[in-house]
Amino acid sequence: MNGWWTEYNAGDVLWLGDWGGAWVLGLLALGALVLALSAYDLRPMRPMRRRVLLGLRAAIYALAVLMLLEPALDLKNITKVKNEVVVLVDKSRSMELPAASVEGRREELAAKALPEFAGLIERTRGEHTFTFMGYGEGELEASSPEELGAGASKGPSSDLLGALDAVRERYAGKEIGGVVVLSDGIDTGALGRRTRRGEELDETSRAALRALDAPINTVAMGRADGLRDVAVARVLHDDFAFVHNSVTVEAQIQTIGVDEGTSLTVELRREGALVQTRQVVVSGEEARRDVTFEFVPKRIGKEIYTVSVPALVGEALTENNAGHFILKVIRDKVRVLQVVGRPSWDERFLRRFLKKDPNVDLISFFILRTNSNVQAVPQNELSLIPFPTQELFDSELGSFDLVILQNFNYGPYDMRQYLPRIKEFVREQGGGLAMLGGDLSFASGGYEGTPVEDLLPVELPPGRRAEELIDLESFRPELTKAGLRHPITQLAFDPDTNREIWAGLPAQRGTNIVEGAKSWGTPLLVHPKLRKKGEAMPVLTVGESGRGRVMAWTTDNTWRWGFESLGKGGTPREYQTFWNGAIRWLIKDPELKLVKVELGEDVFAPGEDVPVVVRVSQPDYSPAVGKKGKLVVTYRGLEQLIVGGEERERVLEKEFETGATGQASVTLRVDRPGVYEVDARVEGETGELRDQDTILVVEDVKEWRDIIPREELLASLARETGGAHQVAPRFSAGDLELEEPRAVKINRRKVIQLWDSLLVFVALLTLLGTEWTLRRRWGRL
Amino acid sequence: MKRREVLVGAAALAAASAWSSTARAMGDDDRLRMAMLRPSRGETSPREGASRRLLQELEKRTSVHVDPTVRVVDIGPEMFEVPFLIMSGERGFEPWSAEQVDMMRTYLQAGGFLLVDASSGVSQGPFISSVVRELGRIYPDEKLGAIPAGHVLYKSFYLLDRAYGRVSVSEKMDAIAQGDRLPVVVSYNDLLGAWSRDSFGNWEYDVVPHGDFQRERAFRLGVNLVMYALCVNYKEDQVHIPFILKRRRWKVN
Known part of the structure; x- marks a missing residue:
């Protein structure tokens, strides 16, 4: 049998008495005082006796205080954890x-x-x-x-x-x-x-x-x-960019084990087409070089860019020689160039409308004086500046989304050389063009036979006599079937109401004469009386011209819808709705699409399921229920993004029908890395309606960017x-x-209270008895 | 310039002149018109013919096509056919009805322009007091304030530095400001008096103190007022065009 001293291998002393520090100090002070008084009281005694009595009293006091503090022994049996x-x-x-x-x-x-x-x-x-x-x-x-x-x-x-x-x-x-x-x-x-x-x-x-x-x-x-490797270690880019705004992309090229002085060509490609190259010269055994590309996105939408470096012989890995990313190009503000042949109320109200729109960045240029005006005043007394034709129609034209030629003739300003540039701006760059009527516009402006006429959705008359070019009668334009639901002329969802609104607007005073709409032009409003080639003469005609859109409006009186009508209790709403719709349509506002493909994400990993939602709207933008269409998905490999190429493989062709919300959902499985283009097609009233979206499917190779x-x-x-x-x-x-x-683990524990024992009590009594006995013997009682 | 470019330019100018000979405005309705606003029915303006002279000068000096026929209108629906009104007078007039005030407010807020001209050539008088009273009802939160000398109105066509008219009682004109636009401008110098001719083409009033110089400046101010009404702050835009184009960063240099 072992004693507690063998059962426990650790212990502590505990004080169980609930005394605060102040109390303990007070007791100590009291003890010191008692001993001091005792020493004073016992001073006549012999020193030996005095010390004995004082020692006994000190021991008695200490033992009493100890009992008050209630000491205990905390015994533990512990093992390490x-x-x-x-x-x-x-x-x-x-x-x-x-x-x-x-x-x-x-x-x-x-x-x-x-x-x-x-x-x-x-x-x-x-x-x-x-x-x-x-x-x-x-x-x-x-x-x-x-x-x-x-x-x-x-x-x-x-x-x-x-x-x-x-x-x-x-x-x-x-x-x-x-x-x-x-x-x-x-x-x-x-x-x-x-x-x-x-x-x-x-x-x-x-x-x-x-x-x-x-x-x-x-x-x-x-x-x-x-190790020998060349890698596109990092590509820093924004997810979004503004069209016609320069974008900077930074790439870090990392090399190791490549001979010093080796020149590497870093390429930036957009959809496989080479955009820019940069040369990097390797400067050490292990080197990192940053290269910067700056370019200007020209069209709105998703674009896939690739930064790549050529693979070297003996590289540890070639999968990290290219990096792909998607850039969503959006519009920041609609940039409008308004060029006006002479100040007029039509110009004034359109400028005011455009200026008030915070989403429009407007640059206006008005011809305030021509060579036929009296010029008896020194130039320094006039605030006129030269017409900056070169800047507006050549070097800076590409920065605009929309050009409005408002009652403007180009002839007096030596501008013929810039007309092909306007054509290129619309057809190649996807810009919008609106020609608004007036005595300086259409055939009266001399546009017949020019590149601008090619753009217009209307035929211009070949005549030169004034009455062949302009009709002076007032009229109220009438909606065509297409005009009933077109976003430009749809002033109300209900076609009958729309027709009524148009019939109630202030009359237009005079019109330019056109020979009719071209085959690709869509008349939205026609003249109630004038007829050309057996049909009502179009007054408002729109059309797609190359990648851009054009609008031909043959009067210069739309301001009356927003001002004159007020005098008859009307509102400017119709004027604003018309122009708002026109601007949005001309710049191809995505919100005006009747068919939309929605993919949610842009980048997926191979093997993932991509949810594709096709949303179809009626021309009045209500959901098109039960509308049938076709979804076509084409694929091209990532290598085409690096070396170029236009080969596409059709991987899915599926019919769909929209449900009660005008939506159809299709799941697309993307197994291979590459680019998938999702193309939804629906037959509309005016032809096929389409929308496209693109996703990039890539392995997650960020582990291989820096190896x-x-x-x-x-x-x-x-x-x-x-x-x-x-x-x-x-x-x-x-x-x-x-x-x-x-850390330790406590297996057993025992607390022994030291004060709570007969031994301590007897010791106290013994000390008290001894002190009393000695005092009596030494004559102190 | 190379000879070929000169020939191309000449051909273009010839073509332009050919077009201008065949071009005609889209009818008189389409030309710039002004109307004289009668402050109250039966009231006649002492300067009714003056604005016709301004329109003629405007046609000669600028590219604006005008209809020199000046209508006289009352406050009512017909004034909405003409976004430029001139109200001149010497005498005070009765307060407008609440309906007239509302209509005038609609007209001005929707883009109309009102030029007020004190024919008596005084900066204070019964006519001006009546005008101030009615403007206070149209714009209860706005007050007439002086147009600063650097305002775009003084450089909308000619470069001017002060107000002119038949007399020279004030170097400044006052205006009501609405956003970046002045829908109401008040002239105290009898501006229309400086433009007025009689039926034989003679000046109706002497212009003092600077005679013909001052009269020419009065016409220039009239041209500027019309150009301002038509183009508003366009001239301020022009100053910024190079900057706007430059800041766009749409090309990689």
Whole structure:
């Protein structure tokens, strides 16, 4: 049988009395006072006797105070608790790559290192619990060294700080004795982003490491020696760009093992077509060079861009020689150029309408004086400036979305040379053109036989006599069938109401004469009396001309809809609706599409299902229920984005029918990396309606953007946390820095109250009795 | 310039002159018109013929096509056919009805322009007092304020630095401001008096103190007022055109 001194291997003294510090100090002071008074009182006695009595009194007082404080002995039987050691094995895709500095792949080096832990685990069985985990793909899960060594490295990313956070959370409340990281050091998470090559660890990363409160041991899976690779390591770009605004794209080209002085051509391609090239000269064994591309998107919509460098012989990897991205080109403001042949109320009210619209960036130019006007005033007394024809119609024309030629004749301004440029602006660049009537417009403006006439959706009369070019009668234009529902002329959803509104608007005073609409022009409003080629003469005609849109309006009186009608109790709403619709239609406002393809995301991974929604609207923009259409999906490989090419493979052709909400849903499976173009086609009243959208399907290769092992990063992690750093294949588990367990487990515990015993009470009485007896004997009673 | 370019230019000018000979305005309704606004029924303006002279000068000096027929209108629906009204007078007039005030407010807010001219050539008087009273009812939150010398109105066609008229009682004109626009401009110098001719083409009134110089400037101010009504702050835009074009960054240099 063992005594308590053998059952318990640790203990503490406890004070059970609920006395505060002030009380204890007070008692001590009181004791000192009592002893001082005693010493004073006993001073006539012999010193020996006095000391004995004083000692007895001090002991009595001390014992009494001790009993008040209630001392106890806290006895424990304890054993040490093993701490956790976590071995993190990098399972991201970069581990598939060659180790470069030694034979074999990086994951093979890791697989060889893992069995080394067996001896350490055995030796430290009572101190550490080892857990093995892979990081780089999804959640951290415990695994065996064998499984980790055998499993393929397919993780799309490597986020070591994220993995360490997960370890900290997993072992919250437990002691972590150390972490061992087996990795090539490539980190696509916060650590890699914050700490570039050659840089020290940043403070945020340091704080994250300190939070773990354990040494991190790192084992690098090879060094960069012997690696040969050229990579588009990073492409910095915005997701959105404004049309006609220059865009900057920065790319970082990383080379290793490439001869110094080697010149590399970096290409930027848009949809496979070469946009720009940049030359990069390799300046060292391991080098990074930034290249900048600046270009101007010319059309609205999604565009796929590719930055690529040519593959070199003996490269470790060629998948990282190109980077693709999607740029969504949008419109910031509608840029309108309003050119006016002479000031008029029509010009004045249209300018006011455009100026008030915050989405319109308007540049107006008005001809205030011509050569036929009296010029008796010195130039310095006039505020006139020369007509900047070259700037407006040549060098800067491309910056506009819409050009309005309002009662403007080009002849007096030596502008014939710029007319082909206007044609190019509409047909090639997709710009909008509106020609508005007046005595200086259409045939009266001399446009017959010019490139501008080619653009117009109406035929101009060949005559030269004034009455052949202009009709002076007032009239109210009438809607055609197409005009009933066209966004420009639809002043009300209901066709009858729309017709009534048009019939009630103030009359137009005079019109330019046109010979009728061209085959591709759509008359929306016609003259009630004038007829050309057996049909009512169009007054408002629209059409698609090449990539752009054009509108021909043959009067210069629309201002009356917004002003004159007010005198009769009307509103300017019709004027505003008309012009708002015209501007939006001319600039191809996406919101005016009757068929829309919606894909949600832009970039998908191979094997994903893409939900495709086709939304079809009636001309009045109500849902088109039960509308049948066809969805055609074409595919082209990524190589076409790098080397160019227009070959497309039709991968899906499917009929669809819209439901009660005017929508049809189709699921598209994208198996191969490449570009998928989704084309929805619906038969409309005025022909086929279409909409297209594009998705990019690419493997997630960010792990391969930078494949050079980052041994120095791993070394800094170990340095920062007090761990050891080693480089495989030279790995010794015995050299790892692991902390001794600090926590203990209490198996048994016993509290012995020292004051609550007869012995203490007897001792107190004995001391009191002795003191009383001695005092009596020495004559102090 | 090369000979070929000169020939092309000459051909273009010839063609332009050919077109101008065949071109005609889209009817009189389409030309620029002005109307004299009667402050009250039966009231006649002492300067009714003056605006016709201004329109003639406008046709000669600028590219604007005008209809020199000047109508006289009352406050009512017909004034909405003419976005430029001139109201001149010497005498005070009765307060307008609430309906007239509303209609005048609608006219001005929708884009109409009103030039008020004191024919008596005084900066204060019964006519101006009546005008101020009615403007206070049309724009209860706005007050007449002086048009600064650098305002675009003074450079909408001619470069001017002050107000002119038959007399020279004020170097400035006053206006009501509505956003970036002046819908109402008040002249105190009998501007129309400087434009007036009799049926034989003679000037009706002497212009003092600077005679013909001052009369020419009065016409220039009239041209500027019309150009301002037609183009508003267009001239301010022009100043910024190079900047606007430059800032666009639509080309890679």
